[in-house]
Amino acid sequence: MHDSLKNAREALRGWFLGPRAENADLLERLVTEALRDHVFWRRNYHPEDGFTIREVDKRTPGYEEAVSTLTQELMGLLAELKRGVPFFTGRYKGHMSFEQTIAAQIGYFAAMLYNPNNVAAEGSPVTTGLELQVATQLAEMIGYDSVRAWGHLTSGGTIANFEALWVARNIIYLPLAAAGAAEELDVDLPLKLPTGQTISLREATLWQLVNIRNEDALDLYHDLWNTAPRDAVKRAFHGHSLQTLGYQDYHKRLSKRFGDPLNAAVVMVPATAHYSWAKIARALGIGSNQVVYVRVDERFRMDADWFWRKVQKFSEQKTPILACISVCGTTEESAVDRLDQILAVRDRAERELGVTFHIHSDACYGGYAASLLIAGDGTRRTGKRIRKDIDADFPSDEWVASMQALADADSVTIDPHKLGYTPYPAGAIVYRDRRARELVATDPPYLMPTPGSPSAEDMFLGRFILEGSKPGAAAAAVWLSHKVLPLDERGYGYLISRTMLGARKLHRTLQESDFSPFRVVVLPEPDINIVCYVLTHPALETLHDVNEFNERIYGMMSLSVPGATPAYIITRTRFQTPMYDGAVDPILEELGVCTPAEWAEHPEEGLVVLRSTVMDPFAITLPPAPDHITGFVDELRRVCGAALATR
């Protein structure tokens, strides 16, 4: 066995509190240590101040009542919390939730006692630094040049993705604003087109201006600042930017200048993209109509050929593409888009059509899986070497290529609170080119960095992000977790590979098990660790019957029904037309109750699919862990019978 694999296998048992709280003594020791350490800081801080709360004060009726209420209500809360979801056990096979690493839990708790606010280092001299370190680690994990890149934590994936699209919008309209400003300042600048050709900014057409590569747009922006005094440039640029004008006036302006308002810019997302993308587009004022769903293949990955044809079509219509969102780990199926192929489509569009766009990878779910690619010495592993090292028949070379391609995305979002196994709230975004943040920067009157202090600008996160106040504790949690579980084969790489192995074993076991008289239709092998399946029975003759049957199974294997105490917990989703057109064809065919055409005719029906995320790294063997795969399949078989009987 590979040495670091052996080591990680042993270490894994120390990373979590454990399904039976086997590491309770460790966690309690560290929690107590952190608490007392904080207590003694306070106790020794300006001892000349004396005590504000005396022992005698603790004997007053009001004090005693306050403490009684607190203790009593806490007991009540603790009891209530047990009606919650037992994420910590392998019996939970539902959403992408598990327990957190001890490191993350204790890091969060320790820092929470100090309650730093990472909006600016003035309120978080320590944890703002940790946040920037964490962002750098994530940037390096996906292959970004960490000097050029920049990133930060967010409250979650939605806000991180929102920010990505907000920044992308500012970049796509940046050359247009620069052109307006240059005209006003009476200067000209060279403009590099995606075809490689360089033209004069003054002569650029509207269409050319919205088709400039990210880095060229940012170069142009920086060139602009050298053409005139800072204040003049600032005024001129802001006078032409969408950020300042807003959509309404911006388009009046464009109509006036170019004789024709621009077509509404579109955002392309795979049909499997998280529902929040439509929400984000609506909030940004882009509109959900402008979200174009790209067909996915039978592995739920964006169909690159379909995508190319769509890009061609938009090019013909002169519809700007604001951004293309590629997903690394869909929330429903954990599918990993062939980002390498998406990037190739953009290369081709630049060369052949003179069209370009921002490529963002929504790796909120799957991003941490990039740690599989990194060896303990920091070098990158090939697919072949990973397969050998972890002694498995995955990941495929294609999967590795998709992950490697993250390095070429313009921005990537990665949630530590998903496959990073840290507590909520912890999302993250990284930009390949740190200059992107300048386009959304604001200047609050307070929280001004002290001039001349080291990296003052970097320490003031609030200027460059959507959110304001934010917990420094989240940064400490992620930071400490990365210390204990490095972002490579020894740490997260090992952890995630175990869950992928677990998911594969569940997938195989489902396929090979005899469910008769029931039949299980298992969806394709997942790219990470979500296994989807549909149960059926000869008596179920319509899709509606099948859906209802699967809903009933879900009801019997979830906590959603009050009072239920399921032995195993799963979840479910509903595949809908037109998003899943094509992708569901093989499933429908196997189910044999309706054709894809019939399915598409009843959009309200959809296809109910049962879903099991394997977050549990102990899912496969490592004796004496219980075999929750066989146990689950047995239980599922039993539930099928019960679900049919109660029909």
Add this chain to the structure above:
Amino acid sequence: MHDSLKNAREALRGWFLGPRAENADLLERLVTEALRDHVFWRRNYHPEDGFTIREVDKRTPGYEEAVSTLTQELMGLLAELKRGVPFFTGRYKGHMSFEQTIAAQIGYFAAMLYNPNNVAAEGSPVTTGLELQVATQLAEMIGYDSVRAWGHLTSGGTIANFEALWVARNIIYLPLAAAGAAEELDVDLPLKLPTGQTISLREATLWQLVNIRNEDALDLYHDLWNTAPRDAVKRAFHGHSLQTLGYQDYHKRLSKRFGDPLNAAVVMVPATAHYSWAKIARALGIGSNQVVYVRVDERFRMDADWFWRKVQKFSEQKTPILACISVCGTTEESAVDRLDQILAVRDRAERELGVTFHIHSDACYGGYAASLLIAGDGTRRTGKRIRKDIDADFPSDEWVASMQALADADSVTIDPHKLGYTPYPAGAIVYRDRRARELVATDPPYLMPTPGSPSAEDMFLGRFILEGSKPGAAAAAVWLSHKVLPLDERGYGYLISRTMLGARKLHRTLQESDFSPFRVVVLPEPDINIVCYVLTHPALETLHDVNEFNERIYGMMSLSVPGATPAYIITRTRFQTPMYDGAVDPILEELGVCTPAEWAEHPEEGLVVLRSTVMDPFAITLPPAPDHITGFVDELRRVCGAALATR
């Protein structure tokens, strides 16, 4: 002494860990209790599963290394954290930061062990309920009808305010979308104008359609659903809503239908509003140019006369007012807008001009101060009674009227992580009319509530909010804190009144102290608890000199300079033109180094103002607490001398 006051005064000493961690034993007992309670839940969950981590596994080199790394790195982190800000002591007089209530800390920690995700009750059966309870409590505190109202927690004030403006935008354009949909469905509906008159929707002009009162717009929306089958209405409505179309296509559509695109809608905010409002307007696509800053008076409150004149002007220009943001507790000065007067302006605009708009109160900072108005029996106290009960010469009747007026705002944001003394992240938003949330609702494919389960819709927060995954622990923290400190005179009301008393004492002490040869110019008495002041000396002859001098004082009384160990910590802000035009006049006059006109001519200079937030409820009296007001003033005097000497 009023009984509940005496009780609260004693209870106060049990609410916090204490400046010298006097309540360490209490916090440690509860933390250990919560931890062990959780541990034993796991230990007794399906004991037949056996143990995944054996004692023998803990003796392997890999395990030991993992635990060593964790322990070592945690020790490092704990040491680092002490370079952080000592928010817990009265010596910290900077930002709106203090320690958190023990209840909030323990509530957060206890729930964090379960890591519930409040995006949907499926992952948080308990804490989603707590979040809704907390929102109801906040709604009731500000006087909303809690059956009609709705609210939830957010990651912070920026996201809460973002959501408020997003919803306001959907409401202002709602009648327009309804009119389009009705035309398409070939139906007509009555439309109630703000003047009281009712007309036919079909005959409404563009201007009338964007001037419909919130509840009338929502009534119209609900009426629309009864005119045709649900699917048909949905299709028709979405086909005409900004959410779907996006700004670009929306305005093309309007131009076509009404022959004239609408003027860009404006958002009115007081000049003192938080910097994030411009950021929010940019992100929403509204544009920062559309943010209209309303002049503030010398108490930094929105000038209602100026506001009325501006409303008249916009009415003449046919510029729609998307929303007016009133601030309850500005972040710089803790000023509380006369919301009652703002509401009166809207009443008048409705009557006289037929113009209306959404009124949002940004009470992120000051919202909890509304708890002062509520007696222990739930009745509302008059200003006179509060003054008598707390034995002070405040709050004024005007202040009470401003707070009472929150009940009539369309939406209010209130951050528990500010004056609620709970850990980050905890912002909140409440809407007066719960139907508002339907305008931003989305339907994710997974996380579907189980049909028929009680209040299924309410338990699925993710549908109605901007964010997705969010910590249930934050809800538990706020919930437990509200249990121990009720939102009335016995709890938060008392706590906040103590900090207001402390701020007043600081204000008075600064005014009365002899700083000669220095002179302190103290800004007006704060509406809540932020005291602002400027130091000067006869040798400082220009505003630049004065600003630099105050910056130097700040540098000597902050942790921003590496290695500094200031005895007291303050912060500072910079008042800028044109936002502070007028409001700064008395300050400039007292300083006597330049006229307001000269000040306005040098926008880069601004006016540096030192700021001290009194969050510490022990700031005044309650012996034996140290007197950190006299101590601070003495230190400030000393620092003045040192700052002048190093000039």
